[in-house]
Amino acid sequence: MGETLDKGKPRLGIEDLGELIRFPGLNILITSVERVFSWAEKSSLWPLTFGLACCAIEMMATFASRFDLDRFGVITRASPRQADLMIIAGTVTVKMAERIKRLYDQMPFPKWVIATGSCAISGDHYRHIYSVVPGVDWVIPVDVYVPGCPPTPEAFMDGIIELQRLISEGKSRPHLNVVSEPQEQRASKVRPVKTGDLPREGTYIPPNEVLEFARGLKEGGFDFLTYITAVDYGDSIDVVYSVRSLERNEDRVWKVKVEIENPVVQSIVPIYRGAEWHEREVYDLFGVRFLGHPNLCRILLPEDWEGHPLRKDYPMDTPRLPYRPSRKEYEAWKKG
Amino acid sequence: MEERVVEREFGELALNMGPQHPSTHGVFRLQLHLRGETIVKVVPHIGYLHRGVEKLSETLDYDMLPPVYERDDYLSPTSNSLAFVLAVERLAEIEVPRRASYLRIVVAELQRIASHLVWLGTFGLDLGGALGGGATLFLYCFRERERILDLMESLTGTRFHTNMNQIGGVRYDVYPGFDKEVIETLSYIENRVGEYREALDANPVFLERTKGIGIVPPWLAREVGASGPVLRGSGIKYDLRKNKPYLSYPEFEFGVPVGKEGDVYDRYSVRVEEIVESIRIVRQAIEGLPEGPIHSRKPLKSATLLKPPKKDVYVAVESPRGELGMYVVSDGSSKPYRVKVRSPSFSNIALIPHILPGHLVADAVAILGSLDPVFGDVDR
Numbered sequence: 001m002g003e004t005l006d007k008g009k010p011r012l013g014i015e016d017l018g019e020l021i022r023f024p025g026l027n028i029l030i031t032s033v034e035r036v037f038s039w040a041e042k043s044s045l046w047p048l049t050f051g052l053a054c055c056a057i058e059m060m061a062t063f064a065s066r067f068d069l070d071r072f073g074v075i076t077r078a079s080p081r082q083a084d085l086m087i088i089a090g091t092v093t094v095k096m097a098e099r100i101k102r103l104y105d106q107m108p109f110p111k112w113v114i115a116t117g118s119c120a121i122s123g124d125h126y127r128h129i130y131s132v133v134p135g136v137d138w139v140i141p142v143d144v145y146v147p148g149c150p151p152t153p154e155a156f157m158d159g160i161i162e163l164q165r166l167i168s169e170g171k172s173r174p175h176l177n178v179v180s181e182p183q184e185q186r187a188s189k190v191r192p193v194k195t196g197d198l199p200r201e202g203t204y205i206p207p208n209e210v211l212e213f214a215r216g217l218k219e220g221g222f223d224f225l226t227y228i229t230a231v232d233y234g235d236s237i238d239v240v241y242s243v244r245s246l247e248r249n250e251d252r253v254w255k256v257k258v259e260i261e262n263p264v265v266q267s268i269v270p271i272y273r274g275a276e277w278h279e280r281e282v283y284d285l286f287g288v289r290f291l292g293h294p295n296l297c298r299i300l301l302p303e304d305w306e307g308h309p310l311r312k313d314y315p316m317d318t319p320r321l322p323y324r325p326s327r328k329e330y331e332a333w334k335k336g
Numbered sequence: 337m338e339e340r341v342v343e344r345e346f347g348e349l350a351l352n353m354g355p356q357h358p359s360t361h362g363v364f365r366l367q368l369h370l371r372g373e374t375i376v377k378v379v380p381h382i383g384y385l386h387r388g389v390e391k392l393s394e395t396l397d398y399d400m401l402p403p404v405y406e407r408d409d410y411l412s413p414t415s416n417s418l419a420f421v422l423a424v425e426r427l428a429e430i431e432v433p434r435r436a437s438y439l440r441i442v443v444a445e446l447q448r449i450a451s452h453l454v455w456l457g458t459f460g461l462d463l464g465g466a467l468g469g470g471a472t473l474f475l476y477c478f479r480e481r482e483r484i485l486d487l488m489e490s491l492t493g494t495r496f497h498t499n500m501n502q503i504g505g506v507r508y509d510v511y512p513g514f515d516k517e518v519i520e521t522l523s524y525i526e527n528r529v530g531e532y533r534e535a536l537d538a539n540p541v542f543l544e545r546t547k548g549i550g551i552v553p554p555w556l557a558r559e560v561g562a563s564g565p566v567l568r569g570s571g572i573k574y575d576l577r578k579n580k581p582y583l584s585y586p587e588f589e590f591g592v593p594v595g596k597e598g599d600v601y602d603r604y605s606v607r608v609e610e611i612v613e614s615i616r617i618v619r620q621a622i623e624g625l626p627e628g629p630i631h632s633r634k635p636l637k638s639a640t641l642l643k644p645p646k647k648d649v650y651v652a653v654e655s656p657r658g659e660l661g662m663y664v665v666s667d668g669s670s671k672p673y674r675v676k677v678r679s680p681s682f683s684n685i686a687l688i689p690h691i692l693p694g695h696l697v698a699d700a701v702a703i704l705g706s707l708d709p710v711f712g713d714v715d716r
Contacts, residue, residue, distance in 0.1 A: 048356070050356050051362065052362075052363055052385065053362075053385055053407070053410060053711075053712050054407055054410035054497070054712065056362070057410055057411065057454070057496070058495070060454075060458075060478070061478060061481070061482070061485075064457075064474065064475055064478030064479070065475045065476075065478050065479040065482070066478070066479065066482050078357075080356075090385070091385060091387050093383075093384060093385060093386055093387065095383055095384050095386065096355065096363055096384045096385070099355055099356065099384070103356055125392070125404060126387045126388065126389075126392065129387060129388035129391065129392055130388055130391070131386050131387065131388050132387055132388065149407075149497070150497070152495060198646060198665075198667050198673065201648075223555070223558045223559060224558045224559075224561060225558075225559060225560065225561040225683075226561055226652075226659070226661070226678065227561070227661065227663070227676065227678040227683075229663060229676040229678075231648075231665055231673070231674045232674070240663070240676075242650065246558065246572060246574045249579050249580070251650075253650070272559050272560075272561075273556070273559045273560055273690065274559050274560030274561045274562075274683060274686055276686070277682065277683075277686045278561075281682075285390075298383075299382060299383060300382065300383035300386040300715055301383060301386060302383075309388060309391055310390060310391060310674075314391075316388070316391050316392065316394075316395060
């Protein structure tokens, strides 16, 4: 510990702040205001209680008993208005990016950002996914990066100490991943689908008889809705339903084949309440419309999303990164 | 008690909670419509952590996928990869050696304990003042959890994304002395959890805030597809480890705790008793660990790509949150054609709009916490 801390004089005692002249009964410290301020700032970093994914669990562990971040003066605040440090712990999605930007804007100056974990740094293995922002520095400036998937508490603490060092040296230079011109992105190739070649076995029900069929099953004791999903077979889409009878411990799976151009199927929400979210998910990701659904709208993706990602003709890295600010926008935004 | 409408002239008040809120257990947004303090309508918004893992899995080989799924439900990563490898093993008809099966159970059950400990700790934070400032239980539970993470780290090298499960077996074998460490840790945790149970059950504030609140009637739990402790808290004895056995679970003796009322207290009680049952399972697995290989396929370096036959399967495991299933469609190539993750949290928090109305705002946090959602699992 001692060696890392000595690197670049990070741990400033009162003696290191300036020139301390000792007199009997009276000491005089001669220093600059800036140095005193940065000394105070680095010793009382208050991060926003804010976790996104797996890294947040390690962050919680770091705050908890064994690792105890309180001894660094790091105490979490639930409101961005009281916080001066934002720890991005987890994958940043397009839907969340706007909120992160807003939270960041709400924090008072001076403020710092630590990006924890591969996802917050670069997107990690989700980098090319349609809904993921490849690194939080596309949205807000980042001071310290802590690598790992997820970083261990030790790495996490090292990040905090590094930030303290930057603050006490007055060196903090946040990094923002900006472009001078909006860039055209190329989407990847779509994997070709060999239609007609695939196993499509099981009980097939016509789309307009689903409600009756489901009612019959439910009256027969199959009242546990396991899941509803869909599979895109290129020329048509199979909606797959699975229900269960918990007493008999039996499953019933049935499928509905719908056209790819105009996929419409009856909703089973009147029979199974839980179908509401499952059908919304299938609508969101496949574009299958459910007749009689009380509130058929997107559930996972933002309302204004275009296309249905789990269709086979939808490239995985469909360019949709509207939040990457250009250099000009960033400068304008920094001035306020 | 007569209901008094305080703000008649204002009508309903819409209150937004999340996505950044310390008690939403992740990125979750609740739109609460209030009349006075009482919730009249709830609109949940999810998808803030939608990472498109189902699309990603269509582009990766089968052997590359278990680590990817471990990031889904990050409190019990092993359950995710376990469900996937079991599905692929059924597709490709791969037998798993008995020792591997036992080791998978050891890791899965240890993570169930760790996951329930995190839940108990954060639940203490949710209830706040009831538990000595709220942070006490959180600090205690995380202290106990560290012991399990230490075991995981010395076994696999990582603290919780263990990457233990591979198609055909497990990646790491136990080292000499592991069994002793596990037994020691388990008795330590058993004592501690018993203490917390006693302390909480004797705490009138805790009981006041959990009993009779957030009741999930059994019919609703079934229709929504709620599973795990939520389903069992409502009095339905259904556990996939017993009812649709996988791995070597039939060889172990363990109980399935159930609740009566289906309220927050019952779900708490089921989870705490499950910790004790998991401890029993791990003890039996460690003591009866069979000898033999841990992998039925050749080491990956020399293996050719796995190409399962054209079929679709659905395999589910009992994760700490409930039924975690994988619906895998294979087109005969080395990459899955389609993978659907049937996540327990997704179905469980679909209960929210049905059970929150009629409660006070302060209870919303307790009820949400009692469902134990993990948003990586909800949004995938």
